[in-house]
Amino acid sequence: MLVPEFVPQIFCSLYLPAIYTGFIVGFVGLVGIAINKSDIHVLILTDIVGLAMLIVVGAVGTDLAEALILPGLVVELAEILAISEILISREMRKKGKSSSLLPTPYVFDMEVMTTAPNFLSLLLIGYGIFLTGFTGGVVAGGGILLYVLSRKAKGLPIVLIDGIGAISGIAWCLWIVGFLLFFITPDLWLLSLFLAACGLLLKVASKMGLIGTLMREEFKRE
Amino acid sequence: MGLGEFWNKLANPDRIPRIFALILGLFLVVGLLVPFSLNDDQIYPRPAPQEQMLDGDRIAPYDRGGEILQKPGITVAQYPCFSEKIGMINSYMSPIAYNIKENSPYFGTSIYSSPGGLIDEILYYTRGFDTILESTILMMSFVIASWLALNFTMNRKEEDD
Amino acid sequence: MDLGSLGGDLMGIVPLGDIVLYLTPLHLFMFIAVLTFTFLIAISRTETQVEASFGDLKDNELKVGLAEFKARRFLAIICGIATAGAMITGDLFNFILFVALTGVVNVGIVSAVKQIDVLDAAFQYGLIAMMASLPLFGGGAIILAATGTLSFFELAKFTSNSMVLFGSTLLLIGVAGETGIAPFFATKAEMFRTPGSPFILIIHLSSLFMIIRAIEILLVIIT
Numbered sequence: 001m002l003v004p005e006f007v008p009q010i011f012c013s014l015y016l017p018a019i020y021t022g023f024i025v026g027f028v029g030l031v032g033i034a035i036n037k038s039d040i041h042v043l044i045l046t047d048i049v050g051l052a053m054l055i056v057v058g059a060v061g062t063d064l065a066e067a068l069i070l071p072g073l074v075v076e077l078a079e080i081l082a083i084s085e086i087l088i089s090r091e092m093r094k095k096g097k098s099s100s101l102l103p104t105p106y107v108f109d110m111e112v113m114t115t116a117p118n119f120l121s122l123l124l125i126g127y128g129i130f131l132t133g134f135t136g137g138v139v140a141g142g143g144i145l146l147y148v149l150s151r152k153a154k155g156l157p158i159v160l161i162d163g164i165g166a167i168s169g170i171a172w173c174l175w176i177v178g179f180l181l182f183f184i185t186p187d188l189w190l191l192s193l194f195l196a197a198c199g200l201l202l203k204v205a206s207k208m209g210l211i212g213t214l215m216r217e218e219f220k221r222e
Numbered sequence: 223m224g225l226g227e228f229w230n231k232l233a234n235p236d237r238i239p240r241i242f243a244l245i246l247g248l249f250l251v252v253g254l255l256v257p258f259s260l261n262d263d264q265i266y267p268r269p270a271p272q273e274q275m276l277d278g279d280r281i282a283p284y285d286r287g288g289e290i291l292q293k294p295g296i297t298v299a300q301y302p303c304f305s306e307k308i309g310m311i312n313s314y315m316s317p318i319a320y321n322i323k324e325n326s327p328y329f330g331t332s333i334y335s336s337p338g339g340l341i342d343e344i345l346y347y348t349r350g351f352d353t354i355l356e357s358t359i360l361m362m363s364f365v366i367a368s369w370l371a372l373n374f375t376m377n378r379k380e381e382d383d
Numbered sequence: 384m385d386l387g388s389l390g391g392d393l394m395g396i397v398p399l400g401d402i403v404l405y406l407t408p409l410h411l412f413m414f415i416a417v418l419t420f421t422f423l424i425a426i427s428r429t430e431t432q433v434e435a436s437f438g439d440l441k442d443n444e445l446k447v448g449l450a451e452f453k454a455r456r457f458l459a460i461i462c463g464i465a466t467a468g469a470m471i472t473g474d475l476f477n478f479i480l481f482v483a484l485t486g487v488v489n490v491g492i493v494s495a496v497k498q499i500d501v502l503d504a505a506f507q508y509g510l511i512a513m514m515a516s517l518p519l520f521g522g523g524a525i526i527l528a529a530t531g532t533l534s535f536f537e538l539a540k541f542t543s544n545s546m547v548l549f550g551s552t553l554l555l556i557g558v559a560g561e562t563g564i565a566p567f568f569a570t571k572a573e574m575f576r577t578p579g580s581p582f583i584l585i586i587h588l589s590s591l592f593m594i595i596r597a598i599e600i601l602l603v604i605i606t
Contacts, residue, residue, distance in 0.1 A: 002287040003296040007262040008270035015260035015528065023250045026517055030247035033514065034240045039506065042239065046513040049243075056521035060528045063266040067349055068476060068527075071356035072520045075483045076513065078363035082487060083509035085367040086494050089374050090502040130318065172361060179350040183399040186307040193311060235503065235570040239510040242560050242567055246518060249556060256549045264531040300401040300534050308400075351402040355480040359487055362461060366491035369454050373495070 011061035018059035026052030043084060050076035110153075117150030129201065137204020144205065168206040175199030265300050281329050288313025290320060386539050389599050396473070403534065405473040409599075413470040417592055421463025424581050425456065432578040445578040451495045459582040462488040466589040469596055475526060475533045478600060479519045479554075482593055486512040486561045489574075489586045496577045504573030511560045511567060518557030525550030526604060535603055543605050551601050558597040562590035 029048030036042050053076070057068050112120065121143040128140025151157075178195030181188055231237055274282030286309075288295030294309025315323065323329040386393060390407030397404040406414075429452055432445040447455070462485055469481035490509045493501055527533055529546040541547070563571035571590070575583050 002269070002274075002285055003298065004267055004269055007260065007264050007267050008273075010270050012260045012262055016258055019258055019525075019528075020254060022521070023253050026521075027247045027250045030243040030250070030514070033243040033510075034247065042510060046510060049514050049517045053517040053520045056517075057524040060260065060264070060524055061268070062264045063268045064264070064349075064527070064533075065524070066268075067266075067352075068520070068524065071352055071359075071476075071480055072516065074356045074360050075480070075487075075516055075520075078360045079487055079490075079509065079513045079516070082363040082366040082490055082494070083506060083513065085370045086490065086502060086506050086509060089370055089494070090499060090506060092374070093497065093499050093502065169361075172357065175357075176354055179354060182350060186304070189307055189311055190314070193314065232566050233569045235507045235573045238567050238570050239507050239514065242511050243514055246514065246556060246560075249518075249553070253549055253553075256545050258525075258528075258546055260528050261531045264527075300532065300537070301398070301403070304398075304400060349401055349476075351399045351474075352477055352480055355477065355484060358461075358465075359480070359484050362458070362484065362487050362491060365454075365458070366487070366494050370494055373450060 007062065015059050015061070019056055022052045022055035022059065025055060039087060043080070043087060047076070047080065112146075113150045113153035117146055117153075121147040121150070128205065136201045140201065141205040168203050171199050171202030171206060173199075175203060265298050267298060278327070280323050280327050286312045290315055386535060386603060389602060397471075401534075402472070402474040402477050403536070404471045405535070406471055410471050413592060413596070414467050417463055417467040417470060417588070420588060421460055421467065421585070424459050424463065424585055427581055428452075429455075429582065430578060430580045447579050451579075454495055455492055455579060455582045458488050458491045459585045462492065462585050462589055466585075466592050469593060473535045475535065475538065475600070475604075476523050477533075478596070479523050479557075482519060482558060482561050482597075483512075483516060485589045485593060486515070489571075489589065492579075492582055492586060493574045493577060496579070498577055501574060501577045504570050504576075508563060508570040508574060511563070511570065515557045515560035518553040519561065520557075522550045522552075522554030522557055525553065535600070538604050541604075547604060551605055555597065555601060558594065562593045562597075564590065564594055 026049055029045055029052060032045045032048070033042050036045060050072075053072055054069055057072055058065055060068075124143030124146065125140045128136040128138070128143060130136070175196050176199075178192045178197075178199055181195065182192040232241070269283070271283070274285055279285045286295040286297065287293075288309055290313055291310075293313065294306045295312035297305045297309045297312055299305045299308055319329070386405070386407070390409035392407065394406045394408065394411065396406070429447045431447075434443040434445060436443050465481050465484040465488065469478055469485070472478050472481060490505055490512065493505045496502060496505075523533070526538070526547055529544065529550060530538060530541045532538060532541075560567055571586065574586065577583065
């Protein structure tokens with residue numbers, strides 16, 4: 001059976017236990033937030049609430065539900081990213097102390113950094129381009145990061161491009177154009193498919209570069 | 223506790239998330255009393271778990287039928303007029319992905335992703351606007367977090383005020 | 384309830400795959416109103432707050448720096464566009480994502496301030512926004528499970544039951560938290576205490592429009 005006409009019985013019978021699990025998990029997380037006093041703990045506890053949301057969405061058990069989980073996960077991730085930065089900013093202003101991205105200095109004391117990092121990063125970038133899409137972007141971006149870190153480990157100069165975040169933005173636009181093309185002229189679906197896939201690759205890969213820019217102070221630190 | 227005292231408590235931003243959490247948590251408990259049942263007439267249904275695997279399907283659990291560039295896959299979309307075009311994407315696989323599928327019985331469960339052919343892509347397109355919004359949300363929080371990091375939290379030593 | 388009975392006659396639809404935007408006189412008016420306000424914000428400059436200092440005759444001017452001004456303007460425009468999009472969307476999940484987007488951007492607009500109180504309020508609001516994703520997405524998923532669709536055209540035909548009612552109430556709690564209406568207004572009210580009008584105002588405007596649209600959507604689903 002490729003695609004059933006109705007939702008299979010197993011999903012219907014599992015819906016009730018699944019959604020109750022979601023409610024109970026959500027309740028535990030929310031009560032934890034309600035009685036906790038520390039801001040950072042509350043921030044971490046909101047992740048449990050997000051988990052409950054994923055269970056409730058996933059309980060529906062269709063392909064659509066699978067697609068809806070991704071936005072839910074991303075929204076949760078995005079908000080924690082922005083809000084934790086605000087918390088850091090607030091605490092730094094309150095205490096007048098500064099902090100850095102990583103609590104301990106970077107140690108590049110790994111064999112992989114000196115043996116064949118160039119080959120490995122080339123392999124990662126090549127494999128990433130073959131994959132395209134989200135996964136490909138992450139793999140290719142990992143290759144770029146490995147290359148940069150290995151140069152740092154070997155004491156070679158690193159060229160830091162401040163505008164690398166902009167590439168991410170432009171690739172994002174390419175991706176959106178791919179989507180819009182599909183909506184307007186569905187006949188060009190193959191072209192828009194590839195526009196979107198390649199835009200996504202560039203976007204995610206260059207976002208890794210942005211992380212590199214954010215860590216530029218770490219590069220200087222001994 | 224009088225009503226005025228309660229309103230005063232509500233005016234303190236530190237308490238608001240806690241109050242919100244409490245109200246929401248209590249409401250979820252109420253949810254345990256509501257009768258829930260899944261309507262089986264859903265859009266984009268999927269086969270039962272393991273069904274395609276046990277059949278020995280090479281791209282299980284994401285086989286939705288169709289032939290590459292020839293026949294559309296089966297898609298129960300919200301607006302049936304789009305089903306055919308969506309099905310074409312559903313059945314598409316890149317040449318590399320096709321070769322892997324021919325040579326390996328585990329393509330569907332491995333992490334070789336490919337443009338088209340797997341479930342993510344078809345829903346990216348049919349619900350593409352959601353995906354645009356979702357990535358916009360991520361982009362905006364990246365903008366907020368990296369802007370704060372670059373301007374305040376990381377370069378604070380150089381800040382002159 | 385029929386879609387036309389609240390917003391007026393259906394003027395047209397904008398199909399984007401499975402997500403269909405639709406236009407009625409009410410939605411078109413709200414859409415244009417939000418876009419006009421966003422445009423006015425985009426071309427305006429920020430105010431300068433003047434604080435009188437105690438004990439002498441000096442004034443203390445609170446200005447917004449150029450970098451901060453640009454970041455805020457950008458986020459305010461995105462917030463305006465997201466609000467405008469939510470006015471005409473015809474898909475429940477799409478609307479939820481628009482609400483979540485305005486929530487994130489609202490936090491972002493005030494995130495660059497230097498006052499600790501305002502940063503604290505922004506953080507607390509952010510916590511609510513994160514928790515609100517459970518009722519927002521969960522409510523949407525429960526309505527999907529009960530009716531098997533997310534499109535307002537289909538939802539309008541569906542007769543309500545207790546599960547839909549529960550999902551809708553959950554959705555309402557989520558929207559109330561995310562837009563910061565009473566009784567959760569204190570965090571948002573606190574966020575306004577920073578220089579940077581009119582960008583700050585879009586936070587307020589977006590919540591107003593979002594809550595109107597949310598109530599309309601809930602009426603369409605329930606009745």
